[in-house]
Amino acid sequence: MTIAAASKNYNITLLPGDGIGPEIMAVAKTCLVEVGSQHDIAFDFTEALVGGAAIDATGIPLPPETLATCQASDAVLLAAIGGYKWDTLPAEQRPEQGLLGLRAGLGVFANLRPANILPQLIDASSLKREVVEGTDIMVIRRLIGGIYFGKPKGFGVDDAGNKTGFNTMIYSVPEIERIARVGFETAKKRSNRLCSVEKSNVLEVSQALVTRIGAEEYPDVELSHMYVDNAAMQIIRAPTQFDTIVTGNIFGDILSDAASMLTGSIGMLPSAAVGSDGPGLFEPVHGSAPDIAGTDKANPLAQVLSAAMMLRYQFGEEEAAAKLEKAVNDLLDDGYRTGDIMSEGCTQVGCTKMGEILMAKLKAA
Ligand SMILES: NC(=O)c1ccc[n+]([C@@H]2O[C@H](COP(=O)([O-])OP(=O)(O)OC[C@H]3O[C@@H](n4cnc5c(N)ncnc54)[C@H](O)[C@@H]3O)[C@@H](O)[C@H]2O)c1
Ligand SMILES: CC(C)[C@H](C(=O)O)[C@@H](O)C(=O)O
Numbered sequence: 001m002t003i004a005a006a007s008k009n010y011n012i013t014l015l016p017g018d019g020i021g022p023e024i025m026a027v028a029k030t031c032l033v034e035v036g037s038q039h040d041i042a043f044d045f046t047e048a049l050v051g052g053a054a055i056d057a058t059g060i061p062l063p064p065e066t067l068a069t070c071q072a073s074d075a076v077l078l079a080a081i082g083g084y085k086w087d088t089l090p091a092e093q094r095p096e097q098g099l100l101g102l103r104a105g106l107g108v109f110a111n112l113r114p115a116n117i118l119p120q121l122i123d124a125s126s127l128k129r130e131v132v133e134g135t136d137i138m139v140i141r142r143l144i145g146g147i148y149f150g151k152p153k154g155f156g157v158d159d160a161g162n163k164t165g166f167n168t169m170i171y172s173v174p175e176i177e178r179i180a181r182v183g184f185e186t187a188k189k190r191s192n193r194l195c196s197v198e199k200s201n202v203l204e205v206s207q208a209l210v211t212r213i214g215a216e217e218y219p220d221v222e223l224s225h226m227y228v229d230n231a232a233m234q235i236i237r238a239p240t241q242f243d244t245i246v247t248g249n250i251f252g253d254i255l256s257d258a259a260s261m262l263t264g265s266i267g268m269l270p271s272a273a274v275g276s277d278g279p280g281l282f283e284p285v286h287g288s289a290p291d292i293a294g295t296d297k298a299n300p301l302a303q304v305l306s307a308a309m310m311l312r313y314q315f316g317e318e319e320a321a322a323k324l325e326k327a328v329n330d331l332l333d334d335g336y337r338t339g340d341i342m343s344e345g346c347t348q349v350g351c352t353k354m355g356e357i358l359m360a361k362l363k364a365a
């Protein structure tokens with residue numbers, strides 16, 4: 001779909017995926033078109049298949065044409081993949097492999113996962129107001145390395161004849177250095193505090209390699225190290241002690257879900273996967289929520305905020321990004337909530353209605 005006569009034109013691949021994916025993507029797409037029209041930006045959207053939807057249509061979770069379309073676009077906006085229907089497939093054929101292949105195929109090694117509490121949602125958090133107030137964390141996750149990608153992996157049989165499964169966690173020094181740089185650069189733009197979360201008391205892959213770069217290249221950034229088990233506890237106990245966290249793939253996956261509860265709901269958390277010279281991949285932190293798919297209960301705000309991250313990080317369209325974020329803010333100010341962030345005295349709405357209210361806010365902006 002193209003809006004004529006805009007001075008800027010971006011090719012976006014949309015990957016609605018599975019479960020609630022198409023529902024929340026519809027909201028984000030409409031909002032993008034509206035905000036684009038206000039900022040002289042046209043979007044050419046191409047929809048492609050990934051995950052379970054791709055398996056059903058083509059037999060594989062990441063058809064080569066999907067990857068090619070994504071690689072040829074200016075940015076990729078993904079909703080989520082996966083669902084019960086494909087849970088019994090062998091590991092390599094599952095929807096999740098489509099997502100991993102996409103991340104690797106785009107070379108987006110740095111995943112920025114912000115978790116900040118909006119004042120309107122403090123009472124929606126499962127933690128106490130005094131604990132979450134002021135939370136503003138950026139989790140930076142190494143996205144295309146570590147145990148998700150290490151080889152060898154597979155199934156075997158141990159000496160006693162028991163079936164086994166195995167994966168390999170491996171990081172090279174250059175890989176750690178490049179994510180560390182993203183961590184330091186991000187911390188510099190925030191409050192100059194970087195916490196490297198590792199398991200360096202046990203794992204060779206976690207040895208504190210980040211320190212070297214920090215000491216030499218970023219003397220102004222205060223670097224700390226924390227074991228991941230302690231970090232999981234500290235993030236719940238006293239989240240405001242954290243500013244920027246840099247960590248590995250699996251630790252980042254787990255910590256960002258934990259951090260989401262500080263913000264009220266995982267339905268609020270966007271992410272940006274960047275690092276290559278090409279298109280970035282923008283997606284909510286949450287999954288396809290198969291338990292609520294098709295019920296119009298999904299919170300579309302993480303998807304909309306992911307679109308805002310795309311505008312900011314990929315295109316430098318700060319004003320348009322800020323406008324999307326303000327619309328979210330205004331809607332929350334007016335007390336509209338999906339079920340996952342519902343609080344007493346607020347008005348509960350579904351995904352579609354939330355989209356309509358967002359559009360009204362954008363049009364009024
Ligand atoms: N990036 C991705 O595409 C991605 C991320 C995580 C999980 N997954 C996949 O999603 C499927 C379901 O995984 P899961 O249940 O562990 O995690 P999930 O994030 O899909 O859901 C966890 C819980 O959060 C709720 N939830 C998630 N997003 C929501 C939203 N926007 N609004 C309201 N509630 C929301 C769900 O209803 C569920 O109760 C699996 O197949 C998994 O592999 C995909
Ligand atoms: C679905 C899965 C492969 C994915 C991950 O572990 O990276 C998801 O949990 C995420 O957080 O994006």
Ligand SMILES: [Mg+2]
Pocket residue numbers: 253254257285
């Ligand atoms: Mg996850």
